[in-house]
């Protein structure tokens with residue numbers, strides 16, 4: 123099986139030793155200062171009993187190695203302890219006369235040279251370790267960015283074979299780095315886009331250093347299509363890279379949102395156009411009647427115009443609300459009020475129309491501290507939806523009660539209900555369960571606005587519904 127070109131060195135014994143040493147430096151004091159003592163004692167025994175003849179000329183043999191080891195694994199303090207102990211041991215055991223400490227003449231000279239060279243070793247080892255630490259830090263950082271980031275990274279050689287695939291590709295396309303490494307290039311791309319992609323790649327091959335970015339579709343391991351934004355740079359002529367470097371990430375959510383926005387603009391234009399057209403026709407008729415104010419049609423036309431202006435105001439308010447919420451500008455002015463009072467007072471327009479019975483039930487005393495205007499907006503939206511989507515439902519039940527220490531407010535209708543597979547999306551922005559419903563116009567924003575208002579209050583929102591058995595839209599508020 124082909125293996126990915128390793129980008130980061132980590133498996134060598136030296137690397138592992140250096141990592142271990144770094145950890146030891148922060149280790150317990152007894153280890154850090156015990157290490158030079160133990161090593162110098164062992165080295166001295168070794169030198170006395172096994173390397174005797176050699177030590178006459180080079181009494182500091184092995185001690186240099188111990189100083190170096192102590193600097194790397196335990197730091198400068200323990201290294202100084204090693205130097206002092208080594209100088210004393212060398213002086214006592216190996217510098218003539220043996221068996222006593224001498225600090226004059228040749229002994230003094232040898233010890234001074236040893237101290238000077240040891241300080242040089244300490245400085246050199248510390249410099250090497252600090253350079254190593256910096257390189258290791260940068261490597262760890264890059265490694266985390268490459269392997270844990272949301273971006274997939276692929277290196278491809280001049281023959282079109284992948285030589286490196288970052289583990290992060292698994293999060294994007296579902297295949298592991300090893301699986302993706304051995305796949306033919308572009309095998310997961312949409313066949314309809316393949317010729318365009320190949321043309322771009324051929325052009326890129328001929329331009330060293332050039333970068334191209336494009337969005338294309340890829341087949342996920344689970345079989346669904348996803349959108350990825352791919353940025354590819356031709357670094358084949360760069361000696362340290364020698365590859366086409368491709369960085370790609372999943373932009374499916376962004377593309378879907380853009381599509382939803384486009385659909386929404388179409389729907390919103392249609393929704394706004396209908397009342398404007400009616401209004402325009404009414405005004406034209408009224409204009410013809412301006413010389414005859416006693417005409418019977420006039421009050422009806424005025425009434426119709428008023429209704430259409432109300433509809434327009436409602437739509438524009440909804441658009442403004444959604445835009446405010448989208449920008450995080452939803453402000454709440456909280457005051458205490460009795461929920462049952464709000465439920466009784468909120469829907470005058472429904473009582474006036476006299477087509478539905480609004481039945482308020484539950485705890486008449488329960489108080490909450492919330493933005494009354496915004497909560498009113500949520501309840502009115504639920505009730506308006508009940509009338510719009512469940513017109514046959516004569517009775518609409520509004521109830522309030524305390525559940526798990528929170529106020530729960532529900533609006534129940536006996537309409538057609540909502541399909542279970544549509545329920546998870548019903549509070550999403552622009553979502554409409556029946557897309558081409560001309561009987562029930564709407565922007566798909568009402569429930570989204572309601573859910574944002576409730577969330578901003580720290581409450582929860584939901585719906586219990588079964589097809590044919592009506593719907594209960596509910597939300598909770600902290601009491």
Ligand code: ADP
Pocket residue numbers: 503507508511512535537538539540548553554555556563564565566567568569570593
């Ligand atoms: P709009 O009413 O403008 O379409 P909403 O966000 O208020 O937007 O509602 C989203 C969708 O939820 C509606 O398009 C409708 O399909 C569905 N819906 C809302 N309320 C009800 C209800 N009481 N019964 C059945 N479906 C509902």
